[in-house]
Amino acid sequence: xxxxxxxxxxxxxxxxxxxxxxxxxxxxxxxxxxxxxxxxxxxxxxxxxxxxxxxxxxxxxxxxxxxxxxxxxxxxxxxxxxxxxxxxxxxxxxxxxxxxxxxxxxxxxxxxxxxxxxxxxxxxxxxxxxxxxxxxxxxxxxxxxxxxxxxxxxxxxxxxxxxxxxxxxxxxxxxxxxxxxxxxxxxxxxxxxxxxxxxxxxxxxxxxxxxxxxxxxxxxxxxxxxxxxxxxxxxxxxxxxxxxx
Numbered sequence: 001x002x003x004x005x006x007x008x009x010x011x012x013x014x015x016x017x018x019x020x021x022x023x024x025x026x027x028x029x030x031x032x033x034x035x036x037x038x039x040x041x042x043x044x045x046x047x048x049x050x051x052x053x054x055x056x057x058x059x060x061x062x063x064x065x066x067x068x069x070x071x072x073x074x075x076x077x078x079x080x081x082x083x084x085x086x087x088x089x090x091x092x093x094x095x096x097x098x099x100x101x102x103x104x105x106x107x108x109x110x111x112x113x114x115x116x117x118x119x120x121x122x123x124x125x126x127x128x129x130x131x132x133x134x135x136x137x138x139x140x141x142x143x144x145x146x147x148x149x150x151x152x153x154x155x156x157x158x159x160x161x162x163x164x165x166x167x168x169x170x171x172x173x174x175x176x177x178x179x180x181x182x183x184x185x186x187x188x189x190x191x192x193x194x195x196x197x198x199x200x201x202x203x204x205x206x207x208x209x210x211x212x213x214x215x216x217x218x219x220x221x222x223x224x225x226x227x228x229x230x231x232x233x234x235x236x237x238x239x240x241x242x243x244x245x
């Protein structure tokens with residue numbers, strides 16, 4: 001094959017739509033055979049202006065076009081453009097990754113987590129939290145290596161949300177929190193002073209024979225006695241299902 005440093009301008013003189021082959025006529029008058037597969041990024045039509053960038057021998061003394069384009073750019077120049085494009089795309093990807101990393105870090109500070117938890121509970125009627133917003137939050141927290149500081153911020157966000165806010169049962173927040181061995185202690189510490197619907201459900205999942213589990217059960221019973229009416233009903237239902245009524 002012969003890669004041309006300067007593309008040869010030509011016209012599509014004939015093209016058989018059944019065999020998908022045709023003849024190109026160069027400005028010198030020379031004829032080149034070509035197949036549709038030689039046409040890069042376009043479908044050949046008779047009369048079309050094209051540029052040949054690669055040729056090869058075809059039969060005794062004949063020549064065929066191997067690569068045909070609609071723009072007068074050589075193959076070497078196309079490779080340079082492609083290489084430059086790839087370098088630019090790599091730089092752009094690095095820039096986007098850095099921007100995303102910065103956005104994620106800014107969006108997962110304790111203050112940002114509290115705000116995002118509260119916002120998730122406000123976007124829907126009846127304070128049913130937006131699950132997509134919660135999953136996105138947890139995904140980003142895990143990207144930065146979620147720790148107890150993030151867990152405590154989630155609990156604080158729940159505490160500062162409306163008492164009837166529904167963050168799922170259990171939902172992504174609870175699944176993340178339950179990954180910490182001392183989660184029951186963290187939960188009891190804040191749920192002791194701020195009774196909420198979500199805390200009642202979370203306490204019921206922690207209630208067992210461990211010290212923190214017994215405290216969770218005690219708090220749930222306290223909710224049944226002194227929390228607002230809607231929470232008392234929820235606590236009563238949870239205790240009944242646990243066989244602790």
